[in-house]
Amino acid sequence: MNPYILAPLVFALGLGLHPAPSNPIAASSEVGTICTKAGQYCINQEAGSNRCAVQETTDPQIFGPNLAGPFESRAEGTRVMCKQYYDPASEDTHKCGAVVPEGVCDNVK
Numbered sequence: 871m872n873p874y875i876l877a878p879l880v881f882a883l884g885l886g887l888h889p890a891p892s893n894p895i896a897a898s899s900e901v902g903t904i905c906t907k908a909g910q911y912c913i914n915q916e917a918g919s920n921r922c923a924v925q926e927t928t929d930p931q932i933f934g935p936n937l938a939g940p941f942e943s944r945a946e947g948t949r950v951m952c953k954q955y956y957d958p959a960s961e962d963t964h965k966c967g968a969v970v971p972e973g974v975c976d977n978v979k
Contacts, residue, residue: 877953879888879890879907880920881897881908885909886902892906895917902937903935903936904936904938904939904940905927905936905939906927907927907931907940908926908927908928908941909926909927909942909966910926910936910941911924911925911926911927911939911940911941911942911943911944911946911947912924912925912927912936912937912941913936913937913938913939913947913966914933914935914952915933915934915935915937915957915966916933916934916936918932918934918936919968920960920963920965920966920967920968921933921967921968921969921970922951922955922956922966922968922969922970923969923970924941924944924947924948924951925938926944930931933970934966936956937955937964937966938950938951938955947979948974948975949978951969951975952969952975952978953978956969956975
């Protein structure tokens with residue numbers, strides 16, 4: 871078979887691209903493109919790890935793709951991240967094993 875035809879498929883499968891989260895809060899069918907407008911906040915997951923942070927679309931993107939959102943405020947995004955996504959014991963790639971800043975989930979109710 872022609873390797874040029876297989877290359878895109880192998881590339882996508884080899885990177886383990888994630889399907890869209892099964893979270894009703896997620897507004898896009900493609901992870902990584904949920905937050906697109908200034909003033910929106912998303913839970914972003916660091917590429918290559920499971921550390922997460924809530925960032926505004928205009929923040930410097932120190933983390934990777936959007937995991938969930940958009941949220942109207944950083945506080946709302948943090949609450950959802952801590953309650954629905956933060957699980958330090960999980961190996962699930964759709965969960966956050968660590969959060970930034972450290973301790974942000976300690977007092978979230």
